[in-house]
Amino acid sequence: MKYIDILTEHEALSSKQTGSQFRISVLSNITTNQIKEILELSLFQEGINAAVQFGQFDNLVQDSAHQSEYDAVLVFWEVCETRDWLSTKIDLLSDLELEALYVHLVNSIDLMLKNLCNTRAVVFNRFSGRLFSDNALNKTRLEMLADRLNVYLEKIKPSNVTLVDLDRVYSIIGIRKCTNWRDYYNTKALYSVDFFQSYVTHILPIFKSITGNIKKALILDCDNTLWSGVLGEDGLGGIDMSSSTQAGKLFSEVQRIICSLRKQGVIIGLCSKNNEHEVNEVFASHPDMQLKSFDITIKKINWKDKVDNLEAIADELNIGLDSLVFIDDSEFELESVKSRLPAVAAYKVPVRLDSYPALLREISSSCFSMSGTIEDARRTDMYREQIARNNAKAEFKNIDDYISSLCLEVHVARNSCEVISRVTQMSQRTNQFNLTTIRYTDREISDRVKSQEFDIFTLSAADKFGDYGVTGLCILENLGRDQTVNIDSFLMSCRIIGRGIEYVFFDNIVEWIEQQNVESITARYTSSGRNGQVKNFYDELGFDCTSCQGKSKDYQVSVRDYRSRNIGYIGVTCDY
Amino acid sequence: MTIDAKLKSIVATVMGIPESMISTDLSPDLLEKWNSLRHMNLVTAVEEEFNIVFEYDEIVQVMEYRILEEIVRRKLEG
Numbered sequence: 001m002k003y004i005d006i007l008t009e010h011e012a013l014s015s016k017q018t019g020s021q022f023r024i025s026v027l028s029n030i031t032t033n034q035i036k037e038i039l040e041l042s043l044f045q046e047g048i049n050a051a052v053q054f055g056q057f058d059n060l061v062q063d064s065a066h067q068s069e070y071d072a073v074l075v076f077w078e079v080c081e082t083r084d085w086l087s088t089k090i091d092l093l094s095d096l097e098l099e100a101l102y103v104h105l106v107n108s109i110d111l112m113l114k115n116l117c118n119t120r121a122v123v124f125n126r127f128s129g130r131l132f133s134d135n136a137l138n139k140t141r142l143e144m145l146a147d148r149l150n151v152y153l154e155k156i157k158p159s160n161v162t163l164v165d166l167d168r169v170y171s172i173i174g175i176r177k178c179t180n181w182r183d184y185y186n187t188k189a190l191y192s193v194d195f196f197q198s199y200v201t202h203i204l205p206i207f208k209s210i211t212g213n214i215k216k217a218l219i220l221d222c223d224n225t226l227w228s229g230v231l232g233e234d235g236l237g238g239i240d241m242s243s244s245t246q247a248g249k250l251f252s253e254v255q256r257i258i259c260s261l262r263k264q265g266v267i268i269g270l271c272s273k274n275n276e277h278e279v280n281e282v283f284a285s286h287p288d289m290q291l292k293s294f295d296i297t298i299k300k301i302n303w304k305d306k307v308d309n310l311e312a313i314a315d316e317l318n319i320g321l322d323s324l325v326f327i328d329d330s331e332f333e334l335e336s337v338k339s340r341l342p343a344v345a346a347y348k349v350p351v352r353l354d355s356y357p358a359l360l361r362e363i364s365s366s367c368f369s370m371s372g373t374i375e376d377a378r379r380t381d382m383y384r385e386q387i388a389r390n391n392a393k394a395e396f397k398n399i400d401d402y403i404s405s406l407c408l409e410v411h412v413a414r415n416s417c418e419v420i421s422r423v424t425q426m427s428q429r430t431n432q433f434n435l436t437t438i439r440y441t442d443r444e445i446s447d448r449v450k451s452q453e454f455d456i457f458t459l460s461a462a463d464k465f466g467d468y469g470v471t472g473l474c475i476l477e478n479l480g481r482d483q484t485v486n487i488d489s490f491l492m493s494c495r496i497i498g499r500g501i502e503y504v505f506f507d508n509i510v511e512w513i514e515q516q517n518v519e520s521i522t523a524r525y526t527s528s529g530r531n532g533q534v535k536n537f538y539d540e541l542g543f544d545c546t547s548c549q550g551k552s553k554d555y556q557v558s559v560r561d562y563r564s565r566n567i568g569y570i571g572v573t574c575d576y
Numbered sequence: 577m578t579i580d581a582k583l584k585s586i587v588a589t590v591m592g593i594p595e596s597m598i599s600t601d602l603s604p605d606l607l608e609k610w611n612s613l614r615h616m617n618l619v620t621a622v623e624e625e626f627n628i629v630f631e632y633d634e635i636v637q638v639m640e641y642r643i644l645e646e647i648v649r650r651k652l653e654g
Contacts, residue, residue: 004621007617186632193620
């Protein structure tokens with residue numbers, strides 16, 4: 001994108017930003033100001049109201065002590081400037097002087113990361129001396145210093161820090177396009193605007209993940225998307241995804257990438273205009289298919305409008321349209337999806353097929369790169385079971401009849417260390433059944449699990465179709481006065497809503513609260529624009545609304561007055 | 577678009593002001609928003625648009641709209 005277009009677009013979007021700001025601070029020992037508009041624009045486009053600010057030039061360590069107001073801190077600590085013009089001076093240093101510099105830097109890193117330990121996300125660039133030795137056969141002293149510092153960083157890296165490999169970014173656009181030597185030698189602006197664009201694209205998934213902006217499902221067309229050729233015309237023997245033919249091998253590779261995404265927990269779906277039994281036959285019997293029918297969680301293979309089909313897919317999976325990525329080879333279908341469902345990330349199979357696998361790898365890193373957990377891999381199975389449940393629904397006379405037939409069992413645990421990463425993930429991803437939509441990092445959750453002031457309750461559920469895993473979360477905050485506890489967060493994964501589980505979970509938590517001799521409970525509903533389904537949750541539970549300000553409503557109930565729902569058809573076990 | 581029109585549109589975007597505010601004597605003294613950061617952005621955008629490279633001395637000289645236009649014209653002709 002041209003720089004002037006970035007500035008124009010940035011200006012246009014910045015006036016439209018609403019909602020709470022996501023504040024990012026850049027700490028740096030070089031001039032990095034031109035990242036501001038580029039980073040803000042990319043985040044605006046993801047629906048994040050970002051505001052980028054800069055610390056004092058070359059004051060990283062000192063500034064790191066005053067970053068509590070920021071949601072994220074970006075660290076550009078260039079090894080070439082750890083001493084003024086070190087890139088050339090380093091060759092003149094004695095071994096002893098160099099060692100002293102290393103020790104000083106290691107101590108500075110320690111202090112800085114200690115200062116930043118409460119920042120939710122620290123994006124820390126790995127050290128690199130590559131810009132000053134792009135064609136050297138042997139490692140320079142600057143590179144060797146950078147390598148040592150990186151080994152140290154890797155060793156002590158706290159969980160709130162993401163290390164970014166600058167060499168990767170250099171290699172994407174070419175190392176010589178990364179710098180502007182005139183600006184470096186005059187204003188210490190080492191990096192070009194081209195570099196910042198590439199860098200921002202590279203780190204974007206970090207921000208998407210901590211703001212809960214993550215894609216969950218990959219929906220694919222079939223003909224000329226999963227294989228070469230048109231099934232309805234070329235027949236089972238005519239379509240090609242063989243790893244030994246020119247066109248086929250690209251589709252074979254694409255299918256393997258999709259399989260590995262499935263293994264990471266991405267839901268895979270089909271949305272294709274075809275005869276369903278013919279597509280099923282390809283999955284069942286074509287010897288070159290890498291994808292198997294069990295990889296596919298949901299399919300809409302019919303002659304209906306793809307927009308309707310995608311809406312139905314989102315609906316059945318109970319996820320937002322903005323959680324879908326869609327790939328098709330037809331310009332017509334893509335335009336229709338892009339214009340009518342702008343929330344769906346839609347990609348076209350490239351005309352030059354050789355770049356198709358690269359496109360998938362790019363989608364994989366920009367849309368689906370997230371911290372993988374064991375739960376993730378189970379998730380696609382759970383969605384498949386969900387669809388089996390929906391189909392079973394039809395056989396019962398009424399919904400209660402159906403729910404009791406599920407033989408639901410839930411387990412409530414308190415302050416369980418084993419599920420910290422799943423708890424974090426839920427706080428980041430859950431949008432609909434989420435009363436306060438407060439996003440937490442691993443670090444924050446693990447601190448709360450250990451803390452006396454907080455109690456974290458998790459709920460796991462299972463029924464006769466399978467195990468849902470950890471799907472409910474409640475964070476209680478012990479206010480320590482007036483015998484009151486506050487519900488900081490209460491959220492449930494959408495795939496288990498509509499069975500009364502949320503009430504059983506809540507009843508159990510209140511029961512525990514009562515055992516602690518607490519008298520009253522306060523709670524809050526904050527509208528996020530996506531959690532409308534729970535706006536009356538506390539009203540339904542008999543809480544009194546005590547105040548209503550802007551997007552938030554505050555509630556209170558006395559423990560004595562709380563009425564349990566006594567739902568009998570769900571079996572409960574507890575571990576507190 | 578003429579050089580003048582292109583330049584005015586760039587200056588307006590970078591400085592965040594309407595084109596009508598741009599006179600030939602516009603300078604950091606007259607326009608508070610024209611700080612060193614916007615100055616750098618201006619140079620980057622102009623260099624990219626006209627595919628030219630400023631010498632560092634020229635960057636320092638461009639402290640008036642008139643001079644900016646002069647330097648761009650000289651580079652394009654030269």
